[in-house]
Amino acid sequence: MKLLNQVLTQGLVRAGEQALAVSDSTESYSYGELQLRATQIAVLLQKIGVKAGDRVGLWCDKSCRALAGMLAVSKLNAVYVPIDPMNPKVRVDIIRQDCDMKVLITNKAKFSQYQRGDNALCDFVVLDEDALISSVLHVHTWQHISAQQPSQLNLPKEGKSTDLAYMLYTSGSTGVPKGVKISHENALAFIEWSTNKLNATVQDRFANHAPWHFDLSVLDIYVALLSGASVHLVSEIDSYVAQKLVSFVAQKQISIWYSVPTALVMMLEAEADFAERCQQLRAIIFAGEAFAIKPLKQLREAFPDAELYNFYGPTETNVCSYYKVPRVVPDKLPIGYPASNALLSICDEQGKALPVGEQGFVTVIGPTVFSGYWGRAELQSEAYNTGDIGYFNELGELMYVGRQDHMVKVNGYRVHLGEVERAIYQHPAVKECLVELSSQKTLHAHIAVEGDAPSLLTLKIHCAKRLPKYMLPEQVIVHDALPRNRNGKLSRQCLSGLSAQSGSENNTQITMSEA
Structure with a gap:
């Protein structure tokens, strides 16, 4: 497998057309329905003029329709750009202009912020059925999507694994957000590694807790689809309401959970019967921030038979190291061992490797390492300095110390x-x-x-x-x-x-x- 747009096809083959692929708070799609909707949106995007390499934004709340839009962009070998749905319009427009966005996929509430004079930047695809049509803005609604015939899709020629698949915008040191360029090769190296590490199967049920502009969401969506499992979308409104999260995991019978530690700590503190209600959880993964040892020990005690993983890696590398938490939680938690076929080293400011026990910059070489930021010079070296300070302990485990800069x-x-x-x-x-x-x-x-x-x-x-x-x-x-x-x-x-x-x-x- 070389391209991200092949993931859905692989999952459909493994699970079958009638198997559940994705659900949100209002609807759900089987693999066959998800394939149909993604193709219909791809047809519409192609008619608008989207071609390979074009940037298509996703500024909308999580939904089955929005996921179909994401996959549709990949079908055209274009580049999708997920934007925080809570972002103000000013920031959205900075991102749109920065990457010369061709189309913005959104919903009615967000689209209503655009006036008649705002049509010059790009076309709009609005995922609501009763969206207000403007005679000036270039807008296409769900009715337009549903009318498309899948047979009309003209599949582009197969791209290269080094082509861009998506971009994630992060906070920039100059006060302007910057786009992290992720290729198909970058994404799939992590997706395939995670699928194998978790032994994901068609019986698994993933929760998508992280927002789509956050790199944690890549595992939830694509490992689920690649393995023929189902992914259940946690709404942004409920993402930090602990009682609702526990009920969500219990009701949806989630088997694999991935989130920042903050969410897990909230769930532990809010619901005394969290573990009792959610014993079907077989794998719990956390990343994005340090997990305090005391609540981690509580989580380990609550789920003694579940696999607990600490994943590490900045957006520019996705996950480049992991640590499987043992039955007895160590007092100092490692970030572990190389993931996604990465090579890890600790280097000084000149890039020279440092010996075991000596602190320096965590440096990564591997297939998940990005090529650079959109509109900026390509990286001059395949070794990426994360800006994080760490060291290898005597067991060969990577230990995290902290940030070097003001991130x-x-x-x-x-x-x-x-x-x-x-x-x-x-x-x-x-x-x-x-x-x-x-x-x-x-x-x-x-x-x-x-x-x-x-x-x-x-x-x-x-x-x-x-x-x-x-x-x-x-x-x-x-x-x-x-x-x-x-x-x-x-x-x-x-x-x-x-x-x-x-x-x-x-x-x-x-x-x-x-x-």
């Missing part, structure tokens, strides 16, 4: 502090700004202002027009001036000291209670 994790999402600062700087009252990650893993904004300081609520509303929800500050601390280093640059190193002094005569703290 942080918030609820499993990578956030570059510079992008949050750039949004805050656009408030007219803010003259200086530095953002830090607190010990509670929330974003704190340190600001100096001209005139009256904005309240936390005001600043959150301001930022919500430019940033996704997980990048909004949860606390604001106002200072007369922010600290600078000897070179005159604002200094993050002094922020922890200033936070400890908050409430003193030199600064004022604004908390959520004021909102």
